[in-house]
Amino acid sequence: MSIISGMRCRGDRAMTTFRSFPVRLPSDFRYWTVLDPAYRVVVEADDFLLHHRMGRDGAESTSQSYAASLALFFDWAASIRKPWRESAPYLGRFVYWLQHYRPDQVAARRTAVVRGPRRVNAIMAAVRSFFRHAASVGQLDPEVLGVVYDSFDTNRVNEAARGARYHRASARHRLSEPDSPIVNAAGEDVAELIRAARNARDRFIVIAMWRMGLRRGELAGLRRSDVHFVPDASQLGCGFRGTHLHVVRRTNPNGAWAKSRRQRVVPADWLTVQAYDQYIVERDRVDPRGRSDFLLVNLFADPVGTPMRPGGINEVLVRLSSRAGLVRPVHPHMLRHSFATNVAEHGGTADVLKELLGHAWISSSDVYLHPSPERLRAVVERVPGPRTTGDGQ
Structure with a gap:
């Protein structure tokens, strides 16, 4: 499925967008998926989100957050007219886009920071997790993960799909987050x-x-x-x-x-x-x-x-x-x-x-x-x- 199908642009401003969407199965099991601008399910994202929701740490709230993050990622890939599988070399631009993109602003006026380092890092974590899963099930060339991580052994794709600590520690495109004090309820x-x-x-x-x-x-x-x-x-x-x-x-x-x-x-x-x-x-x-x-x-x-x-x-x-x-x-x-x-x-x-x-x-x-x-x-x-x-x- 092409991620730019149904996308109409005026300059660099998308008229329609990808969006997260809740799914309730007949068993009452809930998870979130991603719809393209034509309201079709993005199959690869849906496969990942359902797999993650049913996995070890699959809270519905995490599924919702991941779906929203992937919707932004697909929006960005469509804006640069790149299929998501070919977007890894440009993820540095995605980070900048996340920091400054707001749908109601034209590019020339995008100067204010829209998303801080903590939010950007959370979105990038979802995208990396999506890439790992796609590589583990044959939807993505494992060599692409070498662009997403500083150190990556293609023989460890399955470990990467499980979110091994080694790969989390060596992730690229991670912004420095300011230290924030832990806030207790007095x-x-x-x-x-x-x-x-x-x-x-x-x-x-x-x-x-x-x-x-x-x-x-x-x-x-x-x-x-x-x-x-x-x-x-x-x-x-x-x-x-x-x-x-x-x-x-x-x-x-x-x-x-x-x-x-x-x-x-x-x-x-x-x-x-x-x-x-x-x-x-x-x-x-x-x-x-x-x-x-x-x-x-x-x-x-x-x-x-x-x-x-x-x-x-x-x-x-x-x-x-x-x-x-x-x-x-x-x-x-x-x-x-x-x-x-x-x-x-x-x-x-x-x-x-x-x-x-x-x-x-x-x-x-x-x-x-x-x-x-x-x-x-x-x-x-x-x-x-x-x-x-x-x-x-």
Whole structure:
């Protein structure tokens, strides 16, 4: 399929564009694909996006982001009138195009930066992943990958298709990203969110993410059967002692997705259990039939009783942040960062964080180990000074 079919241009401005599009299969499985300007599926992109969605880390949100990135890539390739398979030598121009292209501006006026380094790098990561997959299934000459990576062995195409760390580290066309501080949700801000919540469900969402470090996709994907908030879970067939819940990766109709393939257990403290109990009482009152096994359901908007989508958690936090008058809105990952920081500051080591947060590699937890200036000073001041000898020297 030609990627420039159906593209009409006025100068260098595309009248129609490639676009990302959601697909729902009869099984309720959702993923995103790419349509060309004539509303036809771009077959190679569709093959890659479905393969990625069904793979190890195939969250629907990632599928959506990748589809949007590939739509931009195909738009650019059409603008330079190159089939995508022949575009690799020009990817440096694509990076510049991403930084400055905006559909409502003519080329002569494209001076402002439209996309920053972080967004450009994310788009390029999607394009590289697409190239790797295409090479692995015979849709692209593996030699082309030598243009995409600084070091590439054509005998390792299958490893490249799996996203081997070696190839991620040697990728070309990567912009330098400015260091940005990790932003936690301060304890005072979390308290304001809890006070701003007008129902038990929203309070439980804030407390569960803050006290358990759950990702939004993990929280939205929980089933009631995953929650073991009882002193002795042996009656539930579980050998883990104390109140806890199980994070399980499933394909969920609400698009929720647990990033880690490995099931993990997260302990729950009394504050989380109390918030949960209050939420269940509220849920049983508003939705007495309770037909959904999903833990989080819509209670205050139609259709009542249906599972909340992960994006609904963001909407809850935005609404609470506004109601609380916070200068910076709190988003889900800020609560996860706060949980990890609190665990680290109270003696939690990297291996503990790895298990609690569901990371595959212990090094992935390093980003959460960012001690405060006060903690750094306290550690330095605890180091003893030189001891004097018996003769006073």
